[in-house]
Amino acid sequence: MPRATATRSDAGTGGTRSSVKGGRRTEQIARAAARLFQDLGYQNVSIDQIGAAVGLTGPAVYRHFKGKHDILVQALMSQVRLVDELAARADEGVTAQEQLDLFLAGLGDLTANGDEATLWRREQRHLEPAERDEFLADFATNRDRIAAKVMAAQPKVDERTAELLGFAVLAMYSNTPDIRGTLPSDRLIDIQSAVAAAIIGSKLPDHGPEAVTAPHTVHRRPAGRRERILEASAGLFDARGFYDVRIDDIAKASEMSVATLYQHVSGKTEVLRAILERGAEGLLYVTADALATADNPHQALDALIRTYIRQALGVHGRIMHILATDLLYLPDDEQAALRETQREYVAEWVDAICALDGDLSAADARALAQSAIGVITDVSQESRLRERPGIAEDLAILARAMVLPTGLVPQ
Template structure:
């Protein structure tokens, strides 16, 4: 399971064969079938086991006969150890959509159980917080701990654990009742593009988000676009070209809109607020599916196209980092980057959760949470 999880993370579920998994542990394909019926069963077991590891940490924290604050400290410390030692510990964020119907239901129940345990740990230490607010805070803390991949090798392990706890406690200290701006301007896209190419891209974005790149064929994109297959091929050479166009459009759009808004920022504080607000607005709106597709399906593009989009992502993160260090000049670059990547990941993780996005002030709440993560600690 560990070897498969590592390969799924590095290459993507559909790019890994049973023989690849067998070779990684020194077995033949037939020998592997003595333990698992197929690759799908390995994935289901791996994802369940990974959530189980988080559940075990929460169980130990709740079993402590200690003060509530001590349980929070233990939970955050142990969770940090888990995610920093096991790079595949939270593979489920990307690959859970490959689960079958019953497996998906079982997985959701287990995920809700983990959230409920985290909520119980935090509730005991913050009894005056509203239950609905604690739920958002709990999701946000779990998100921070699931976005360590990009910086885990660049920080000393001890400092990384310390930084994770600092960001988590900054989240738990957030006063969400201060949120005032509504989110009524965010919702599903109501109009279908009239141009053929735009309609294909819009439909493909919706289908990739719902089914995954490998879960829909080009014939399905043509059908959902209400176009002949020949018309789709007149605009794109194949499904991979459509995916590349979708992701390139998203990356370029993110840069363009951000740069446009930044032109009106009067100082570093205003620039940082502009970057945060713009990203949240895009994530809550039509740009949101693109963030999920990048996280899940970029790996299925040819290497050259992947690298081009990853380069664009790095440059976008660089904009955040440079601006944050204008506001907090004493923060080390690597820690600024860790906070930025945690913040971007937090928004990307929370916005697909329907119960969270239905909160009346979610846009402002996300801004408060991101600001807390970025400014956590004293500089």
């Protein structure tokens, strides 16, 4: 979660035209836009839609903002201020453990009762570089805030371990929209609270110099032209997002002309669909292979965890990131087909979790599975963490703790 800074606070409101009365309307527009951005994706939302959500025409919105980018910045700044307020209230706790509990309880309430509170995770790519750097710095500040309180409450936890634990907790709360499913807010809060406690209570090994690091992925140049297009596009979409990549960018990265590219694909949307289908179907394939040798639920869960970690840290890990950020930009029917493939995959996790804890409902197990999947995905995208010696084993320990948290009371 981001934390406010004076520098960006001053700069981020530069495009806002406000008065006392207009300031309230500005916040109303920003909140409505945040919900739309969360549900539909930033690039799928128009100024007219934002205006309609608050009873204004599109042109009337321009009385308060210069454009959609400024609305996004304002929406994210609102979230920053909320997290800042949470941190200030949490610091009123007497002990480090109490401060940590208060902060996490506040995050749980904020994300469970407003999914747009996690908007920054997906839409930060639409910020200007300096703005994005500020928000990433805010995330790091809050990660470090959690880490410091963990070390204060648990003196045996070292700084390196606490950094990973803090990142994992924030990543879990940032994945709330995927975790929620059909759960009511109260149950969601219970589950995420138990998962956060499980993360913080995980005992990670002290990796020595012999610990294995994640393999360094080399994105080779495929021999076939269509494969070259998909490989180049995956790299561009991962780095810049689907909407910010043009066909001529793909052609250049694929080392071919635009005319030649169109001989193999009909357009950018077809490329995105092919990449995501390959990732989703490929994950089902390798998972089925791993589960074929699992004799019991413990082995099945271990196979699911290790297979997903291997995929996330491997050459296809970026596809999981693209799936989380750009699926919304496919046509509705294609989104539905890919989401069904995702459900088929998560169902394997649900089956294994329920077999090991018969008191959990399928909805509970699904939320726990999504928590672990989200944290693994986010850690794998953070270069400082993925390059750590022993990161695969650390993620496996965290994932097991997250999907079978001891503090979760059955309903």
